[in-house]
Amino acid sequence: MSAVVSRVQDLGGGTPERIELGAHVPGQEQLLTPAALAFLIGLHRRFEPARQARLAARRERQRFFDAGGLPDFRADTAAIRAGDWQVAPLPAALLDRRVEITGPVDPKMVINALNSGANCFMADFEDSTAPTWGNLITGQRALKQAVAGTLEFTAPAANGTPGKHYALKPFAQQAVLMVRPRGWHLDEKHVRVDGAPMSASLFDLGLFAFHNAGALTTFDRGPYFYLPKLQSMEEAQLWNDVLDHVEQALHLTPGQIKVTVLIETLPAVFEMDEILHALRTRIAGLNCGRWDYVFSYIKTFRKHRDKVLPERGQVTMTQPFLRAYSELLIQTCHRRGAHAMGGMAAQIPISGDDAANETAMAKVRADKLREVTAGHDGTWVAHPALIPLAREIFDERMPTPNQRHVLREDVLVVQADLIKPSLGTITRAGFEGNVEVCVRYLAAWLDGNGCVPIHWLMEDAATAEIARTQLWQWLHSDGLHLDDGTQVDFALLERALIGLPSKLADRMKLPGASRINEAIGMLDRLTHADDLAEFLTLPAYARLD
Numbered sequence: 001m002s003a004v005v006s007r008v009q010d011l012g013g014g015t016p017e018r019i020e021l022g023a024h025v026p027g028q029e030q031l032l033t034p035a036a037l038a039f040l041i042g043l044h045r046r047f048e049p050a051r052q053a054r055l056a057a058r059r060e061r062q063r064f065f066d067a068g069g070l071p072d073f074r075a076d077t078a079a080i081r082a083g084d085w086q087v088a089p090l091p092a093a094l095l096d097r098r099v100e101i102t103g104p105v106d107p108k109m110v111i112n113a114l115n116s117g118a119n120c121f122m123a124d125f126e127d128s129t130a131p132t133w134g135n136l137i138t139g140q141r142a143l144k145q146a147v148a149g150t151l152e153f154t155a156p157a158a159n160g161t162p163g164k165h166y167a168l169k170p171f172a173q174q175a176v177l178m179v180r181p182r183g184w185h186l187d188e189k190h191v192r193v194d195g196a197p198m199s200a201s202l203f204d205l206g207l208f209a210f211h212n213a214g215a216l217t218t219f220d221r222g223p224y225f226y227l228p229k230l231q232s233m234e235e236a237q238l239w240n241d242v243l244d245h246v247e248q249a250l251h252l253t254p255g256q257i258k259v260t261v262l263i264e265t266l267p268a269v270f271e272m273d274e275i276l277h278a279l280r281t282r283i284a285g286l287n288c289g290r291w292d293y294v295f296s297y298i299k300t301f302r303k304h305r306d307k308v309l310p311e312r313g314q315v316t317m318t319q320p321f322l323r324a325y326s327e328l329l330i331q332t333c334h335r336r337g338a339h340a341m342g343g344m345a346a347q348i349p350i351s352g353d354d355a356a357n358e359t360a361m362a363k364v365r366a367d368k369l370r371e372v373t374a375g376h377d378g379t380w381v382a383h384p385a386l387i388p389l390a391r392e393i394f395d396e397r398m399p400t401p402n403q404r405h406v407l408r409e410d411v412l413v414v415q416a417d418l419i420k421p422s423l424g425t426i427t428r429a430g431f432e433g434n435v436e437v438c439v440r441y442l443a444a445w446l447d448g449n450g451c452v453p454i455h456w457l458m459e460d461a462a463t464a465e466i467a468r469t470q471l472w473q474w475l476h477s478d479g480l481h482l483d484d485g486t487q488v489d490f491a492l493l494e495r496a497l498i499g500l501p502s503k504l505a506d507r508m509k510l511p512g513a514s515r516i517n518e519a520i521g522m523l524d525r526l527t528h529a530d531d532l533a534e535f536l537t538l539p540a541y542a543r544l545d
């Protein structure tokens with residue numbers, strides 16, 4: 001906690017509160033005002049014990065899976081699944097979400113995304129942001145200014161040429177803003193209350209709501225959030241309790257805060273009705289967070305030799321277990337009147353190679369076509385250049401603002417479909433590719449950059465986690481071989497790691513180049529460890545800032 005400097009704050013309530021904050025970064029004083037800090041302290045004191053209980057429940061459940069148990073639909077909530085209920089009506093701003101752009105929260109990205117022509121913009125504090133204190137404060141400040149309509153940015157001058165200036169389009173032409181706070185598992189180490197770090201989720205969500213709820217109300221909106229990495233109905237209930245509290249404390253209308261929940265863990269797919277029900281006064285939809293979902297499948301089945309997945313590139317949405325997940329999500333959402341959002345194709349535009357670009361765009365097109373045909377109400381893009389492509393496909397196949405009327409009663413998904421093993425192989429390129437992605441992503445993240453292009457694929461915390469957990473599982477499963485017959489063992493890993501610095505040597509301008517050796521050391525330790533680390537970002541966070 002070297003970065004924490006302020007020891008005690010007098011928040012004006014008579015008794016100085018015990019809150020410690022990260023070293024000052026520009027703009028912090030306008031965000032972390034005494035009133036905002038008092039609000040955050042209130043959130044922490046009220047909800048931290050419940051958060052810790054939920055994290056303990058996750059560990060307990062994983063012990064059951066490690067002992068051979070399988071996730072399944074819950075007997076104790078059968079009445080919720082069988083019941084005839086609907087989520088609350090959706091606000092006008094969230095009726096048509098056919099194309100949503102996502103991205104990190106730096107000012108340029110925020111302006112570009114809001115101006116992009118997408119229906120919605122998910123400003124991401126999670127998978128695509130490395131949570132340095134500077135990134136968080138800069139991001140919160142950018143969002144506050146964006147909501148106020150004052151956000152501007154000028155790129156630094158280069159070679160005597162003035163930097164490009166960025167400004168927001170008029171409000172009516174902007175994408176609808178949604179914010180994704182970090183997940184329940186993460187602490188915010190730069191804010192300690194009563195001597196303990198506060199929840200990163202409560203920090204991100206609380207600070208955004210505190211500063212922007214009033215302004216959003218004047219636009220007939222509310223704070224809209226994406227909630228990541230939930231594992232159970234109880235976690236959704238905890239979020240609902242938090243949001244009820246936030247609405248009361250900020251004098252909002254009950255249900256004004258809207259959320260979309262990412263179904264991106266394997267345990268959660270068995271509780272989608274229950275999650276919708278727990279949040280039914282405020283939930284707008286569920287989203288197929290496919291990358292974290294695959295990561296979660298690997299993590300849940302870390303000890304299940306019969307469920308080892310093939311290499312990352314072969315785990316596409318047409319694998320039966322992923323198709324079942326997406327179709328059950330659509331059926332569940334539409335039955336309850338909620339949106340069923342699609343997810344992210346990882347391909348981004350390739351400049352300077354038309355043929356390669358066309359191949360990449362064909363993959364994105366096929367993915368979006370699959371989504372709209374299956375019944376999704378909208379999709380995600382990682383890059384503004386993909387918006388016209390996604391829009392064209394959804395416009396053509398979805399003439400209505402959404403397709404919640406498509407009930408998909410033909411879908412019959414049972415437990416076995418959702419946990420079905422996948423066919424495929426592990427190639428040398430797939431193994432070495434995982435090593436490279438882990439090292440390069442980790443190095444960039446440690447350097448403060450949470451989303452980078454690697455071999456023309458968008459890589460963020462979720463995609464990198466697949467690579468990391470696959471390596472661990474492959475190396476800890478006896479008798480696995482590459483498709484060329486080579487045994488998968490630590491010698492293979494060592495060879496890939498040793499070769500990496502020279503392979504990357506001519507790319508010393510790579511994001512995070514200076515931290516490559518540190519990343520190699522971390523990956524080596526993480527893969528050798530007897531226990532699979534829950535999240536890459538937990539040990540990495542200790543090294544951030």
Ligand SMILES: CC(=O)SCCNC(=O)CCNC(=O)[C@H](O)C(C)(C)COP(=O)(O)OP(=O)(O)OC[C@H]1O[C@@H](n2cnc3c(N)ncnc32)[C@H](O)[C@@H]1OP(=O)(O)O
Pocket residue numbers: 101102103104108109110112113124127128291292344348381382383384451452453457458459460462463
């Ligand atoms: C698994 C999940 O959680 S998915 C959700 C989380 N992941 C994401 O949101 C991915 C977001 N995407 C990105 O961060 C970026 O697109 C990257 C890192 C993949 C590629 O970024 P770059 O290398 O900068 O792309 P590129 O150089 O082609 O960008 C061209 C322009 O588009 C802008 N741009 C690129 N992606 C985005 C975006 N998602 N939102 C807004 N603007 C963007 C760039 O800022 C740049 O703007 P400029 O011309 O004004 O300078």
Ligand SMILES: O=CC(=O)O
Pocket residue numbers: 127262264288289290291292293343344462
């Ligand atoms: O957050 C999205 C994902 O795919 O993970």
Ligand SMILES: [Mg+2]
Pocket residue numbers: 127228262264289291292462
């Ligand atoms: Mg995710």
